[in-house]
Amino acid sequence: MSEIKTIIVNRSAYADNDLEANALRAYLKEKGTFVVNLMSSPGAGKTTTLTKLINALKNEYRIGVMEADIDSDVDAISIAKNTGVKSIQLHTSGMCHLDAGMTKSGLDSIDINDLDLVFLENVGNLVCPAEFDTGASLDIMILSVPEGDDKPLKYPLVFEKCDLVIINKIDTLEYFDFNLEKCTEWIKRRNKNATIIPISAKTGQGIELVAKYFKEKIRNWKEN
């Protein structure tokens, strides 16, 4: 799988990231490409979830994946191998997040002309990615059971920014002290409009619900 394309993305030259993000969103609307920004802690299961989700969606949409990482291209290789979709690696040059300019560079490089849906796997980090609008059409995050149910209290911004919170690794609920009800309440306190879907990317439980959520979001986005 050495044919994975890797590009280096650098901090945007634009002073106003929000302006640039809005411009990118308008451009994507015009092109008809729906971009999903996926955030989580390291090891919450972004790549495994994406793999299962893409396999549930790839008959309906032409999908691309951009895997952001500080170093390494293990995720892009894994996605390409396990889904067959177009996948590139973005190296952030040590940066802890992606901004709209970096996202635009990645999209130019993957070439969105033949893509309906692009997943952007952000750097594994609950802090900085939440502070920078990437210009994506939708922001989602994964919280995994082993991380603990108190994360909405400790990393409020990322929960406030997300349209969808996926709670992953629910197959391990019995091994960890994680209260799903309490966690839901804490997420809702930060963001009453957030959709919350518990899944196990490992067993596949809940993946169909997430796929259904995306289909609805993309349909609404196209119609509006």
Next chain:
Amino acid sequence: MSEIKTIIVNRSAYADNDLEANALRAYLKEKGTFVVNLMSSPGAGKTTTLTKLINALKNEYRIGVMEADIDSDVDAISIAKNTGVKSIQLHTSGMCHLDAGMTKSGLDSIDINDLDLVFLENVGNLVCPAEFDTGASLDIMILSVPEGDDKPLKYPLVFEKCDLVIINKIDTLEYFDFNLEKCTEWIKRRNKNATIIPISAKTGQGIELVAKYFKEKIRNWKEN
């Protein structure tokens, strides 16, 4: 436990963090206070590990804890309640890491005159904290089994910077696809001098080994 002291720490005014970190290290040596900077992803078990470790060390040392967080004081409250040692909360004003100036503010606030050992729990983040020397006498990190064995490939800097890597939640090894041998090899590739200790903070397994490691480090530090 409403008596937890919370202070706001802001980005240092000093241009050169490394200079300031070295000055802080020299000052701490003079005061005889050993400061440990503890880094990890969100939810890797920093607070639980610290609680067990402090209970194993508190008869021998006068210990203080500084809990850095973007928001909330759940960790400082938990440490105070479960160990009885002096504990303060540092709020980073949204910042994703601590630098030497912020650490110094925290140390001034906790008052190190009657402390031999201070644990600084950094913001849960594998990226940014590794880029800023806090001035601590020792840097350690916790990687937890559910995060996956590939983290040394994806977040190289934090593994390079640490004297000790604690691998936590080994009681869950059978539920996750985590190869301890491979992980050790990848850590050693980044940092051949790193000490690696597998533990379960939950069951207490390995805590005595970590306590022994600290006693030795503190003894050497005092003698040199």
